[in-house]
Amino acid sequence: MVKFFNIKNKSGMDISDTEHLFHDLGLFAQKKLGFNKPPALNLMSDGKNAMKPLGKTAYYDPQGMSVTIYTDGRHTKDVLRSLAHELVHHTQNENGMLNDSGYHGEGYAQKNKNLRQSEKEAYLDGNMCFRDWEDQLKQEKPTIYNEWRINNMSTKDWKNKELMENLNSKFGFKMNLKALNENKQETVLEEEDKKPDEDGDGVPDYADEKPGEDDNQESDEDSKEKMDESRLYKIIKQEVLKQLRKK
Numbered sequence: 001m002v003k004f005f006n007i008k009n010k011s012g013m014d015i016s017d018t019e020h021l022f023h024d025l026g027l028f029a030q031k032k033l034g035f036n037k038p039p040a041l042n043l044m045s046d047g048k049n050a051m052k053p054l055g056k057t058a059y060y061d062p063q064g065m066s067v068t069i070y071t072d073g074r075h076t077k078d079v080l081r082s083l084a085h086e087l088v089h090h091t092q093n094e095n096g097m098l099n100d101s102g103y104h105g106e107g108y109a110q111k112n113k114n115l116r117q118s119e120k121e122a123y124l125d126g127n128m129c130f131r132d133w134e135d136q137l138k139q140e141k142p143t144i145y146n147e148w149r150i151n152n153m154s155t156k157d158w159k160n161k162e163l164m165e166n167l168n169s170k171f172g173f174k175m176n177l178k179a180l181n182e183n184k185q186e187t188v189l190e191e192e193d194k195k196p197d198e199d200g201d202g203v204p205d206y207a208d209e210k211p212g213e214d215d216n217q218e219s220d221e222d223s224k225e226k227m228d229e230s231r232l233y234k235i236i237k238q239e240v241l242k243q244l245r246k247k
């Protein structure tokens, strides 16, 4: 993952699945809006604020050059839209166009002419920047960002697919994901893979309670996903080795 922002996540929101979207949007916005340096990005939680229907959602600090977003109870897409808005203010600040003199209190967007102009621009450019980013992402990776829910793909499969696409584009490796879906996946193991864990259940032979069987056999989705994952890594390893030998 290319880390565009230095994210300080004090919000308690789990962003392990969505962090790449923040960085991707940041990179896109930089090209589109033309700011130089990424601002610091703080994700915050404020319980009291979250209770208010019109509570604050985000702000830009021109001195500290940081964007702060309140994330409580918000959809990721909404949080990202806030980010795009604040990045316009960051651009204005870098260009000396964020006129932060004059009235700053309640109703500044109506009472302070300069800030009203900055705000207009942030709503228009921020939302359009977000929209353009979203659309190009969906066109680029329709399965991952658009249709994966429709296709009933599990999050794990979705991640795996993304990993495959990255490997593909970075190293030119062609992966065969079909192997994952076959019931009898007789993947030919390398000799050194076979020895320490003969039955391939992830438990080394010296600790194996059920030789020839999967010690971790459980019927729940979780264990199935774990198995899928370890099998996936084996498949990747084999593919990479195979293709390296060819080169």
Ligand SMILES: [Zn+2]
Residues within 6 Å of the ligand: 085, 089, 118, 119, 122
């Ligand atoms: Zn604003």
